[in-house]
Amino acid sequence: MLLSRANLRTKVTLLLLALSLGPLLTSAIVNENRAVATGKAAVRERHAQAARFAAFAVSTLFEDIQRDVRMLATRFPVGALDADAISTRIEVSKGLLTEAPGADDIQVFNALHGSESRTFLALGDGRMFFAEPFHNVPQPPNLNALQWFQRLGPDGGLTLGDLAPLTQPGRPSLIVIVPLKGPDGGRVGFVGHILGQSAIDAIIGESIWIDRFSGARGEARPSVALGLITPTGVYAAHSDPRQAGRYAAPYILEHRFPGTAEVDRDGDDVVIARADVGRTRWYVVLTTPRHGAYRDVYTVIWLLTAVVVLTFIFVLLFADYLASVLLRPIEELERGAQMIGAGALDYRIELNQHSHDELGRLAGTFNNMGESLLRTRREVDAYGRHLQVANQELDAMVYAITHDLKKSLRGIEAFATFVEEDYRDRLEAEGLDMLRSIIQNVHRIEKLADDLIGLVQHERERGENVRFSLMELLREAREHCMVAHVGEVVIQPGMPELVGDRVRINLLFTNLISNGLKFNRSPRPRVEIEWSDLGAYWEIFVTDNGIGIDPRYHEHIFDLFFRLNPKDEFDGTGTGLNLCKRIVEEHRGTIELESAAGRGCRFTVRLPKDPALLTSPGVEL
Numbered sequence: 001m002l003l004s005r006a007n008l009r010t011k012v013t014l015l016l017l018a019l020s021l022g023p024l025l026t027s028a029i030v031n032e033n034r035a036v037a038t039g040k041a042a043v044r045e046r047h048a049q050a051a052r053f054a055a056f057a058v059s060t061l062f063e064d065i066q067r068d069v070r071m072l073a074t075r076f077p078v079g080a081l082d083a084d085a086i087s088t089r090i091e092v093s094k095g096l097l098t099e100a101p102g103a104d105d106i107q108v109f110n111a112l113h114g115s116e117s118r119t120f121l122a123l124g125d126g127r128m129f130f131a132e133p134f135h136n137v138p139q140p141p142n143l144n145a146l147q148w149f150q151r152l153g154p155d156g157g158l159t160l161g162d163l164a165p166l167t168q169p170g171r172p173s174l175i176v177i178v179p180l181k182g183p184d185g186g187r188v189g190f191v192g193h194i195l196g197q198s199a200i201d202a203i204i205g206e207s208i209w210i211d212r213f214s215g216a217r218g219e220a221r222p223s224v225a226l227g228l229i230t231p232t233g234v235y236a237a238h239s240d241p242r243q244a245g246r247y248a249a250p251y252i253l254e255h256r257f258p259g260t261a262e263v264d265r266d267g268d269d270v271v272i273a274r275a276d277v278g279r280t281r282w283y284v285v286l287t288t289p290r291h292g293a294y295r296d297v298y299t300v301i302w303l304l305t306a307v308v309v310l311t312f313i314f315v316l317l318f319a320d321y322l323a324s325v326l327l328r329p330i331e332e333l334e335r336g337a338q339m340i341g342a343g344a345l346d347y348r349i350e351l352n353q354h355s356h357d358e359l360g361r362l363a364g365t366f367n368n369m370g371e372s373l374l375r376t377r378r379e380v381d382a383y384g385r386h387l388q389v390a391n392q393e394l395d396a397m398v399y400a401i402t403h404d405l406k407k408s409l410r411g412i413e414a415f416a417t418f419v420e421e422d423y424r425d426r427l428e429a430e431g432l433d434m435l436r437s438i439i440q441n442v443h444r445i446e447k448l449a450d451d452l453i454g455l456v457q458h459e460r461e462r463g464e465n466v467r468f469s470l471m472e473l474l475r476e477a478r479e480h481c482m483v484a485h486v487g488e489v490v491i492q493p494g495m496p497e498l499v500g501d502r503v504r505i506n507l508l509f510t511n512l513i514s515n516g517l518k519f520n521r522s523p524r525p526r527v528e529i530e531w532s533d534l535g536a537y538w539e540i541f542v543t544d545n546g547i548g549i550d551p552r553y554h555e556h557i558f559d560l561f562f563r564l565n566p567k568d569e570f571d572g573t574g575t576g577l578n579l580c581k582r583i584v585e586e587h588r589g590t591i592e593l594e595s596a597a598g599r600g601c602r603f604t605v606r607l608p609k610d611p612a613l614l615t616s617p618g619v620e621l
């Protein structure tokens with residue numbers, strides 16, 4: 001898994017992050033949900049409030065007008081009213097004349113609502129007379145011809161109509177009507193009031209403004225729409241004046257109950273709020289596209305998200321910092337262990353702030369270990385130097401003794417030869433054989449002495465470690481061996497470069513190749529040298545088709561002076577393989593033998609690639 005490969009610092013950072021992020025995210029989500037829910041509820045409540053405000057203002061206005069008109073209807077002198085008389089006193093193009101009966105009461109009209117309002121009087125037959133303010137109507141309309149007028153109940157009510165002579169053409173007006181009753185209680189006509197459109201527009205504008213839907217007073221957000229709807233579904237007024245008089249959209253009419261809701265309008269959601277205008281069955285509807293209505297809520301969501309992201313970044317940085325602080329002593333321990341492992345045994349791990357805790361104790365243990373290793377290494381070094389001196393002395397002694405020995409041997413040989421030549425006649429055959437045997441043994445001891453001197457000299461002939469081509473070295477060794485032996489030596493191409501003491505490694509392969517050709521009874525002696533890459537090491541195989549070595553002797557084959565074959569068949573002194581082993585070990589490598597009697601030998605030499613390994617202590621393969 002990816003996490004298992006991450007380093008300790010990443011893991012600790014993630015742990016701290018997980019610990020802190022759990023509660024953080026939970027509280028963020030909970031708070032965000034709560035904020036969204038509360039925010040949306042507040043927005044809907046604001047819509048409902050605006051609709052309620054408009055409905056209340058409209059209903060108050062209606063009630064005020066109705067009260068005034070009702071009062072007018074009760075005070076109007078219905079008893080003295082002679083419809084015919086009135087009608088005769090109306091002058092076409094001048095309207096109602098002041099001599100009308102009950103003219104004093106007509107003054108009441110003046111108190112009615114605003115200059116744009118018009119109060120009128122209509123008789124039972126539908127003929128309409130205008131009272132206040134004076135209005136010049138060439139042809140008074142007959143109200144009975146208007147359906148909505150006929151439908152009015154006994155107490156009158158509200159209605160929406162288009163009284164062209166009185167109102168702006170094409171724009172319906174709100175009309176409040178109260179029945180005018182005769183002395184017998186029967187209805188003889190109506191008193192009506194046409195409401196100035198500007199009054200309703202002002203209410204709508206105010207309702208939108210009061211709810212802070214607008215940037216500046218009076219400028220509603222274009223997305224917010226507020227309309228006053230009649231029981232028949234027509235807009236009596238609207239924040240967009242073009243809508244006045246039109247039927248409201250079905251999705252608005254379907255919303256029948258007061259309060260707010262979210263409605264899907266052709267895939268585009270709107271928030272809709274409805275409030276009833278008293279008990280008139282008229283109502284106010286406010287609509288806003290949802291994204292516009294909840295704009296502030298979404299702003300809050302973004303803000304909260306930004307806060308969460310910033311908090312996350314902060315927690316991440318802080319967790320990383322904390323992890324680095326927590327892991328600093330462990331990193332120091334790791335560095336110390338690496339330094340001590342790499343051989344800097346005098347390195348000391350300093351964890352002063354942790355002197356009393358587990359880490360401090362661990363650092364102390366490492367330091368003690370380093371000290372004890374350093375002591376041991378000093379002892380080993382001293383012992384090594386001592387050993388080196390002893391070896392050199394021993395070599396010098398062997399060299400001197402062998403020289404003296406050779407001198408004495410030459411004397412013995414000279415005397416033996418002299419006796420053999422000069423006293424041949426006087427000696428019996430047995431004596432002569434003994435003499436020859438003495439001379440032969442002397443030769444053998446001389447050869448041994450030469451080998452010993454050779455060994456000591458080889459020890460002295462150590463060179464520097466250099467990089468060299470193994471191919472070239474093997475070619476030289478082959479040439480050297482072919483002088484004394486017959487057969488063929490095949491070298492696999494692509495031999496690597498080696499680092500080491502070239503002279504000693506030459507000796508190593510010369511010995512192995514010459515042994516392969518020497519201990520060989522095959523008609524075509526053959527030695528093959530191959531290589532392979534073993535990662536940190538090169539492997540070189542020297543294989544022959546010679547007499548092979550019985551596995552019983554493999555254990556001793558690298559011992560000094562160990563020989564297997566009779567001297568007269570294969571000469572030698574048993575020092576070659578021992579030298580090979582020593583050279584390989586000097587280079588921190590190994591040498592192994594695979595063989596069976598009569599099946600040839602295969603020597604495997606492993607030498608390190610990295611020159612640093614040549615000087616580092618103890619390498620295990």
Ligand code: ADP
Pocket residue numbers: 515516517519544546547548549557562563564565571572573574575576577578600601
């Ligand atoms: P030397 O060659 O001087 O006898 P070495 O140390 O080289 O001494 O070899 C020791 C003995 O190991 C040899 O006497 C021989 O019997 C045996 N030996 C070494 N190399 C081979 C080989 N390639 N094939 C068979 N026997 C070997």
